[in-house]
Amino acid sequence: MENKVTRQLYMVPYVLWIVLFVIAPILLVLYYSFFNIEGQLSLDNYQKFFTPVYLKMTLSSFWYAFLITAITLLVAYPTAYLLTKTKHKHLWLLLIIVPSWINLLLKAYAFLGIFGTFGAANQFLELIGIGTQQILFTDFSFIFVSVYIFIPFMILPIFNSLNQLNPTLLDAANDLGASKWMTFKRVIFPLTIDGVKSGCQVVFIPALSLFMLTRLIAGNRVITLGTAIEQHFLVTQDWGMGSTIAVFLIIFMFLIMFLTGTKKRGV
């Protein structure tokens, strides 16, 4: 019996953490979402969310998150595949992962320098005769930087699932007449779909609520749900509306988790 008690004792820090910093804030957000800007209990905020302004914002959030996820996937899958073929694959993986340890803000500022009017990118364009362009504060720079930041998070799960793939299965597909592309389509991709799914989750969900990059790189030209929440809390002081958007964001996250949920397959 003592065993059980000690085991429960070990759980205390974890449970405390979850209750204080996860469950309580979510409940608070839910609570605030029912108060309108005058501080009265109402469903005004929820009604407001379904007005064109917010629906458009939601739609554009999803659209950008989708673009970011899709491009990240397109870059990350071949990269992860090549990595598994290299001799020192874990070293290469580490090198790719390392940038993700650097603070997001630092990386964003680095890109301000690179993409700025007098930055390296424009110097290069000048050199090849295209001339200086407005790169910063465009959709392109926003998506480019977001993709750059998310790539390691996409590579990691895909690399792991590719790495676990039994190489004889590829021989078997080849033996049964499948070309390289067929083998990829019918064996490699289906067997690594779990890695792709978890990669998409860890990219799509944070991409929905990106707000720092929208300001720094996209110059507030891209408004996502994340930006809206930040604005309501810090600028307009409409905590109720901010909370309501946050509630919807949480609902979307659970929906996505549920839709991309993985069923375990054996062998």
Add this chain to the structure above:
Amino acid sequence: MANAIIEFKSVTKQYDNDPPVLDDVSFEIERGKFYTLLGPSGCGKTTILRLIAGFTEASDGEIYFNNKITNHVPANKRQVNTVFQDYALFPHLNVFENVAFGLRIKKMKNAEIEQKVKEALSFVNLEGYENREIREMSGGQRQRVAIARAIVNEPEVILLDEPLSALDLKLRTEMQYELRELQRRLGITFIFVTHDQEEALAMSDEIFVINKGKIQQSGTPTDIYDEPINRFVADFIGESNIVTGKMVQDQLVEMVGKRFECVDGGFQSNEPVEIVIRPEDLEITTVERGKLQVKVDSQLFRGVHYEISSYDQDGNEWLVHSTKKAVVGEEIGLYFDPEAIHVMRFNETEEEFDKRLEAYTDGSGHGK
């Protein structure tokens, strides 16, 4: 040979500067027979299989398939299918789709696929398992799915890479019968890789004994068992008593200080040789009637027979398989027929060996 489906001509496989995995190997595979590549692990037998399947390319030499050079033909274009050691069934597909994989690649019509898969599954006694997931199948059943997946493509050759090694003894014996039976019914060439000599003897039409990247001997199971070419083959296939001696003249061999009549010939007089006598060819008798006098050292009951270990006065060990019991510590005599003696020359190549065998036998009892 007109009937050869696969032919290796001086094939060598070498990685970087390591010693070659296969060293100048030549052989022919005839249509419709059951072949076994037998040898210890790392001898190069799986490499031969991978060369035939097209998973790897030879460093040197030519490989012919149906008299056409096939060295650079990719694996997916070869009329060969493989049953892998770990079966390599696709875990994301059910039994039906695993078997249908090759047919779907060929873009066959659904109705035809269905019929062929059903046929293949019934061939391996797995009717009704179409919709099972692979993880729901036992080891023996997975084995059968792997075989069905290979035969459904109607290849000219099926390669089997130690497919029985993961099964327990009873199931393994059962599958040996089934594989042999299946090969007869299908009439296609099977090339089976194993390190288990009993498996090889039981199943094959032809055995290639391989060691250190070279084919040591090829022949029917009885050829190889009765007439091993050298110490390695004699030792690897079955139990054997091997002593050194010399050939006084043809049909007369000297060992353990005595001369014995035998049936081997084609030697130089007084040539040093090795002599093999199989334990089951030794008969226990009285000291006076025995050709050899030995002292029983230990005895094991093996079920079918007793395995008796004994030593002669020179300290050579003589293993005897006998249904009669011996008494440990007692002197006994060992009797054997002249035919039981098999004499092996040192460093004889298979070609020389076959030629010598042909020269002195009249086709009775010995040789091919």
